[in-house]
Amino acid sequence: MTMHKPLREVAAALLVAVATAPAIADTTEERRRRGDAVIRSLNHGQPQQVLERMRQEFPFLADATEAYALGDVWSRPGLDSRTRQLAAVAAFAAIGQTAFMKVHAGYALNIGVSENELKEVIYMVTVPAGFPRAIAASQALSELFAERRSARPGGGRTSP
Amino acid sequence: MTMHKPLREVAAALLVAVATAPAIADTTEERRRRGDAVIRSLNHGQPQQVLERMRQEFPFLADATEAYALGDVWSRPGLDSRTRQLAAVAAFAAIGQTAFMKVHAGYALNIGVSENELKEVIYMVTVPAGFPRAIAASQALSELFAERRSARPGGGRTSP
Amino acid sequence: MTMHKPLREVAAALLVAVATAPAIADTTEERRRRGDAVIRSLNHGQPQQVLERMRQEFPFLADATEAYALGDVWSRPGLDSRTRQLAAVAAFAAIGQTAFMKVHAGYALNIGVSENELKEVIYMVTVPAGFPRAIAASQALSELFAERRSARPGGGRTSP
Amino acid sequence: MTMHKPLREVAAALLVAVATAPAIADTTEERRRRGDAVIRSLNHGQPQQVLERMRQEFPFLADATEAYALGDVWSRPGLDSRTRQLAAVAAFAAIGQTAFMKVHAGYALNIGVSENELKEVIYMVTVPAGFPRAIAASQALSELFAERRSARPGGGRTSP
Amino acid sequence: MTMHKPLREVAAALLVAVATAPAIADTTEERRRRGDAVIRSLNHGQPQQVLERMRQEFPFLADATEAYALGDVWSRPGLDSRTRQLAAVAAFAAIGQTAFMKVHAGYALNIGVSENELKEVIYMVTVPAGFPRAIAASQALSELFAERRSARPGGGRTSP
Amino acid sequence: MTMHKPLREVAAALLVAVATAPAIADTTEERRRRGDAVIRSLNHGQPQQVLERMRQEFPFLADATEAYALGDVWSRPGLDSRTRQLAAVAAFAAIGQTAFMKVHAGYALNIGVSENELKEVIYMVTVPAGFPRAIAASQALSELFAERRSARPGGGRTSP
Numbered sequence: 037m038t039m040h041k042p043l044r045e046v047a048a049a050l051l052v053a054v055a056t057a058p059a060i061a062d063t064t065e066e067r068r069r070r071g072d073a074v075i076r077s078l079n080h081g082q083p084q085q086v087l088e089r090m091r092q093e094f095p096f097l098a099d100a101t102e103a104y105a106l107g108d109v110w111s112r113p114g115l116d117s118r119t120r121q122l123a124a125v126a127a128f129a130a131i132g133q134t135a136f137m138k139v140h141a142g143y144a145l146n147i148g149v150s151e152n153e154l155k156e157v158i159y160m161v162t163v164p165a166g167f168p169r170a171i172a173a174s175q176a177l178s179e180l181f182a183e184r185r186s187a188r189p190g191g192g193r194t195s196p
Numbered sequence: 197m198t199m200h201k202p203l204r205e206v207a208a209a210l211l212v213a214v215a216t217a218p219a220i221a222d223t224t225e226e227r228r229r230r231g232d233a234v235i236r237s238l239n240h241g242q243p244q245q246v247l248e249r250m251r252q253e254f255p256f257l258a259d260a261t262e263a264y265a266l267g268d269v270w271s272r273p274g275l276d277s278r279t280r281q282l283a284a285v286a287a288f289a290a291i292g293q294t295a296f297m298k299v300h301a302g303y304a305l306n307i308g309v310s311e312n313e314l315k316e317v318i319y320m321v322t323v324p325a326g327f328p329r330a331i332a333a334s335q336a337l338s339e340l341f342a343e344r345r346s347a348r349p350g351g352g353r354t355s356p
Numbered sequence: 357m358t359m360h361k362p363l364r365e366v367a368a369a370l371l372v373a374v375a376t377a378p379a380i381a382d383t384t385e386e387r388r389r390r391g392d393a394v395i396r397s398l399n400h401g402q403p404q405q406v407l408e409r410m411r412q413e414f415p416f417l418a419d420a421t422e423a424y425a426l427g428d429v430w431s432r433p434g435l436d437s438r439t440r441q442l443a444a445v446a447a448f449a450a451i452g453q454t455a456f457m458k459v460h461a462g463y464a465l466n467i468g469v470s471e472n473e474l475k476e477v478i479y480m481v482t483v484p485a486g487f488p489r490a491i492a493a494s495q496a497l498s499e500l501f502a503e504r505r506s507a508r509p510g511g512g513r514t515s516p
Numbered sequence: 517m518t519m520h521k522p523l524r525e526v527a528a529a530l531l532v533a534v535a536t537a538p539a540i541a542d543t544t545e546e547r548r549r550r551g552d553a554v555i556r557s558l559n560h561g562q563p564q565q566v567l568e569r570m571r572q573e574f575p576f577l578a579d580a581t582e583a584y585a586l587g588d589v590w591s592r593p594g595l596d597s598r599t600r601q602l603a604a605v606a607a608f609a610a611i612g613q614t615a616f617m618k619v620h621a622g623y624a625l626n627i628g629v630s631e632n633e634l635k636e637v638i639y640m641v642t643v644p645a646g647f648p649r650a651i652a653a654s655q656a657l658s659e660l661f662a663e664r665r666s667a668r669p670g671g672g673r674t675s676p
Numbered sequence: 677m678t679m680h681k682p683l684r685e686v687a688a689a690l691l692v693a694v695a696t697a698p699a700i701a702d703t704t705e706e707r708r709r710r711g712d713a714v715i716r717s718l719n720h721g722q723p724q725q726v727l728e729r730m731r732q733e734f735p736f737l738a739d740a741t742e743a744y745a746l747g748d749v750w751s752r753p754g755l756d757s758r759t760r761q762l763a764a765v766a767a768f769a770a771i772g773q774t775a776f777m778k779v780h781a782g783y784a785l786n787i788g789v790s791e792n793e794l795k796e797v798i799y800m801v802t803v804p805a806g807f808p809r810a811i812a813a814s815q816a817l818s819e820l821f822a823e824r825r826s827a828r829p830g831g832g833r834t835s836p
Numbered sequence: 837m838t839m840h841k842p843l844r845e846v847a848a849a850l851l852v853a854v855a856t857a858p859a860i861a862d863t864t865e866e867r868r869r870r871g872d873a874v875i876r877s878l879n880h881g882q883p884q885q886v887l888e889r890m891r892q893e894f895p896f897l898a899d900a901t902e903a904y905a906l907g908d909v910w911s912r913p914g915l916d917s918r919t920r921q922l923a924a925v926a927a928f929a930a931i932g933q934t935a936f937m938k939v940h941a942g943y944a945l946n947i948g949v950s951e952n953e954l955k956e957v958i959y960m961v962t963v964p965a966g967f968p969r970a971i972a973a974s975q976a977l978s979e980l981f982a983e984r985r986s987a988r989p990g991g992g993r994t995s996p
Contacts (some may be wrong), residue, residue, distance in 0.1 A: 059384070060383070060384050060385045060388075061384070061385060062383060062384050063380070063381050063382060063383050064379070064380050064382050064387075065380045065381060067384075068380075086651075090651065090654060093635075093654070093657075093658050093661070094635060094638070094639075094654045094657075094658075096428075096432070096639050097638070097642070097651065097654055100424070100428065100429075100639070100642060100647075101647060101651070104323075104420070104424045104428070105323045105647055108416075108420065108424070109319055109320055109322065109420075110323075112316060112319065112416070114312050114313065114315070114316040115313055115316040115317065115320075118279075119278075119279055119282055119313075120316070120320060122279055122282075122283050123282050123283050123285070123286035123317050123320060124286070124320060124323075124324065125283070126283035126284070126286045126287040126290075127286040127287055127289070127290035127320070127321060127324045128290075128324050128648070130286075130287035130288075130290050130291050131290050131291055131324060131325055131648075132612075132932075133648040135648075136324065136648045152274050153274065153275055153279075155274070155893075155894060155896075156274040156275040156280070157275065157283050158894070158897070159269055159272065159894075159896050159897060159900070160269055160270075160275075160280060160283060160287070161287060162269065162806070162900060163265045163270075163284075163806060163807050164284065164287045164288050164293060164296065164807070164808060165287065165291055165805075165806045166802070166803060166804050166805045166806035166809075166931075167803050167804065167900075167901060167905055168804055168928070168931075168935075168936045169806075171886075171890065171897065171901070174890060174893070174894045177893075177894075178894075219864070220863065220865045220868075221863050221864070221865060222863060222864050223860070223861050223862060223863050224859070224860050224861070224867075225860045225861060227864075228860075246811075250811065250814060253795075253814070253817075253818050253821070254795060254798070254799075254814045254817075254818075256795075256908075256912070257798070257799055257802070257810060257811065257814055260802060260807075260904070260908065260909075261807060261811070264900070264904045264908070265807055268896075268900065268904070269900075272896070288808070291806075291808075292452075293808040295808075296808045315413075315414060315416075318414070318417070319414075319416050319417060322417070322420060322646070323646060323647050324646050324648060325646045326451075326642070326643060326644050326645045326646035326649075327420075327421060327425055327644065328448070328451075328453040328455075328456045328644055329646075330417060331406075331410065331417065331421070334410060334413070334417055337413075337414075338413050338414075341413070424643075425643045429640055429642065429643055430640075432636060432639065434632050434635070434636040435633055435636040435637065435640075438599075439598075439599055439602055439633075440636070440640060442599055442602075442603050443602050443603050443605070443606035443637050444606070444643075444644065445603075446603035446606045446607040446610075447606040447607055447610035447640070447641060447644045448610075448644050449607070450606075450607035450608075450610050451610050451611060451644060451645055452772075453644060456644065473594065473599075475594070475733075475734060475736075476592060476594040476595040476600070477595065477603050478734070478737070479592065479734075479736050479737060479740070480589055480590075480595075480600060480603060480604060480607070481607060482589065482737070482966070483584075483585045483589055483590075483604075483966060484604065484607045484608050484611060484613060484616065484966050484967070484968060485611055485965075485966045486962070486963060486964050486966035487740075487741060487745055487963050487964065488768070488771075488773040488775075488776045488964055489966075490737060491726075491730065491737065491741070494730060494733070494734045494737055497733075497734075498733050498734075501733070539704070540703070540704050540705045540708075541703050541704070541705060542704050543700070543701050543703050544700050544701070544702050544707075545700045547704075548700075566971075570971065573955075573974070573977075573978050573981070574958070574959075574978075576748075576752070576955075576959050577958070577959060577962070577970060577971065577974055580744070580749075580959070580962060581967060581971070584744045584748070585967055588736075588740065588744070589740075592736070608968070611966075611968075612932075613968040616968045749959055749960055749962065749963055750960075750963075752956060754952050754953065754955070754956040755953055755956040755960075759918075759919055759922055759953075760956070760960060762919055762922075762923050763922050763925075763926035763957050763960060764926070764960060764963075764964065765923075766923035766924070766926045766930075767926040767927055767929070767930035767960070767961060767964045767965065768930075768964050769927070770926075770927035770928075770930050770931050771930050771931060771964060771965055773964060776964065792914050793914065793915055793919075795914070796912060796914040796920070799909055799912065800909055800910075800915075800920060800923060800924060800927070801927060803904075803905045803909055803910075803924075804924065804927045804928050804931060804933060804936065805927065805931055
């Protein structure tokens with residue numbers, strides 16, 4: 037499954053491209069479909085597990101995450117995906133939301149951001165938000181990097 | 197003074213290039229000089245007024261901002277300046293530090309980030325940090341854009 | 357204009373009633389229209405000035421506030437308007453967003469919440485969020501109450 | 517013990533009614549007794565375990581919680597218990613205090629608030645405080661609902 | 677009025693000494709009196725203006741500040757006043773409550789803390805809470821120091 | 837190892853004394869050495885484990901913590917160590933960083949601050965930051981006190 041990564045990424049990117057830009061005539065059904073395409077483009081073609089579990093008991097919250105957060109915001113064309121992911125990682129780390137930071141850092145790795153760039157964003161967070169938030173984020177990144185390495189056949193590093 | 201912008205930006209970029217990367221043998225004097233070069237590269241060759249005022253009464257805080265925040269963190273080569281500024285704008289907006297966000301959004305414009313990209317980062321902030329923080333940031337950006345337009349001869353827009 | 361208040365409130369309530377509940381087939385246009393009806397029902401039939409100003413430069417943020425925050429969330433039928441406004445006032449006060457708290461406290465007064473109930477919510481905020489946030493909220497409420505009194509012919513109190 | 521719920525709630529409500537309103541002549545002993553009555557009225561007649569554990573090592577903090585938070589604030593008559601609990605749930609969720617939110621959501625269920633109303637408050641929290649805080653709160657609510665169902669004989673839902 | 681400072685401080689200290697330690701039999705009236713003595717001991721024998729204004733419209737909040745925050749917490753004998761004020765200044769600065777930090781930094785100066793010690797606390801805040809909060813606190817301290825100097829006959833510095 | 841505590845503390849204090857005050861000509865190597873001496877003076881002569889683990893994957897963050905946070909800020913002579921630790925405990929507790937608060941409360945105990953003084957700082961935190969943050973801090977302190985008692989031969993209390 038990890039073999040044809042470039043192909044899968046191209047496919048995912050196409051899904052997003054196909055998903056039309058937000059428009060006033062869009063139905064919520066279309067916005068959710070666009071959000072689903074965004075997640076798959078960031079998540080190796082897979083849906084988001086947390087989102088799917090939330091759907092059972094908190095359907096509105098799952099729909100809002102999918103249609104608004106992903107379908108409306110994350111699908112906007114004015115910012116490239118790399119920059120949006122790095123800015124999101126900075127924002128989640130600065131407000132102390134390390135679990136969300138870890139998810140979005142994973143998406144960033146999936147679309148080609150390097151481990152190094154993620155570390156640099158975390159170093160930067162010491163300035164606006166202090167050392168505890170940067171250190172907590174570094175620990176979540178360490179976990180993420182370790183999970184990725186143990187999940188990969190050779191167990192090596194993805195990027196410097 | 198606003199005429200030879202491209203030239204000034206090249207000069208500022210050179211200043212940063214000349215500033216050697218952080219090293220264990222660096223003295224605080226060298227780190228501060230590197231921080232000063234970073235500020236000038238982001239600020240049309242000018243020093244930072246707030247920093248200069250702070251130096252009178254809070255010398256350590258001014259030095260720490262210059263040597264650590266700017267000289268150590270902001271001068272690191274692992275992240276391009278555009279991405280660092282957009283990530284910083286996201287972080288400052290997400291934690292509600294709109295005055296700092298405005299300063300760093302201004303630096304972002306100075307190095308070629310478009311108004312549109314800044315708006316997109318702010319739209320994204322609604323998701324991690326809620327609508328009030330994004331709206332406060334949008335108001336600070338509006339002020340910044342207006343100040344820039346009124347400061348320019350023709351008073352037109354810099355970028356879409 | 358302040359004379360037929362009961363009538364205006366009934367009319368506003370009807371506007372909301374007419375606005376159909378959120379559905380998967382809703383277009384963003386319909387969601388925005390529903391958001392506009394929500395605001396008018398809370399704001400003596402008037403649109404929200406801040407929202408209108410934001411629309412010029414940050415159209416997506418204005419649309420998201422109208423379509424998502426108001427049209428999707430605030431229009432949900434599962435919570436009565438009084439309880440939602442008091443819970444929103446508690447949330448805005450607890451996170452230190454006093455300007456938003458003031459706006460929503462004003463909406464609360466408009467739909468019949470008493471000044472006293474708003475004060476009680478603010479007293480409660482000392483427990484989860486500490487005294488500075490409750491005191492800041494009390495000062496914003498004082499301003500709101502004063503503005504209301506000076507805007508009214510007799511200048512008296514609305515409610516105990 | 518879970519059988520005569522209505523009776524127990526009436527008894528608990530009476531305890532609060534009997535507890536006299538705060539007065540300038542109240543001793544701290546009386547304020548603590550009133551706080552104890554408030555907790556029992558919200559907690560099926562039981563004291564609060566966390567509070568009792570805290571009393572050993574942090575007696576002042578336990579006393580302040582009981583006498584000030586519960587005896588002074590939570591016992592005030594100006595707000596009905598349902599509204600105070602829903603406003604408190606909104607405040608705790610908005611500031612990211614999910615453990616406290618869960619306790620107060622449990623009290624809310626105990627005095628007749630429906631699961632649905634709690635969900636609506638959490639949906640609302642996306643607007644002032646962003647998606648991560650609302651999602652964290654939804655997960656704490658899910659745990660609470662599951663604990664309640666597994667504790668009940670039939671294991672069914674309390675309310676829609 | 678600024679002439680017999682040492683005498684006034686001794687008198688204020690006596691007021692606190694006379695105020696008996698918190699006890700279970702204390703009435704709220706006694707707790708408020710103790711809170712009033714604490715304020716006067718920190719404020720050159722004067723009451724707190726903000727508190728007095730709050731009393732008109734938010735009597736419970738004023739009473740809670742006086743009886744709980746000042747009468748119960750600030751009057752506790754287990755911590756000397758200097759340490760409590762410096763710890764409070766650190767806490768208020770770290771959470772971004774600069775107006776409250778300024779008030780408590782003023783109390784600290786009144787009881788003999790030096791300007792230098794206040795600056796050191798603010799420098800420390802860069803580590804837990806980041807540079808923006810420390811810089812905002814430094815600006816509030818600058819205002820405080822300037823107000824003190826302009827209020828004094830010679831206009832000189834209080835302490836290094 | 838816990839036997840010659842007074843001697844070890846004197847030695848650690850000397851290490852700090854030997855470490856020269858921050859100066860403009862200091863190299864980062866010297867600043868890091870000074871930071872290492874600060875940690876050992878607070879930590880019974882031992883290095884900080886968290887810092888050492890961080891060094892593998894986030895070298896800049898470990899260096900910045902050591903050279904800036906400890907070597908520049910914590911080594912400043914303008915504030916005695918007891919006051920700095922108590923102010924830091926207040927700041928970490930107020931912003932909800934309980935893990936960092938626990939580490940710094942442990943350092944405070946190591947240099948002779950009493951358990952009681954730590955409790956008083958936490959009681960104070962209810963006022964600026966609310967009850968949940970103070971209660972969370974009290975639970976972290978309880979863990980710390982218990983760990984210290986179980987690590988000591990007699991298992992008794994260090995200080996009242």
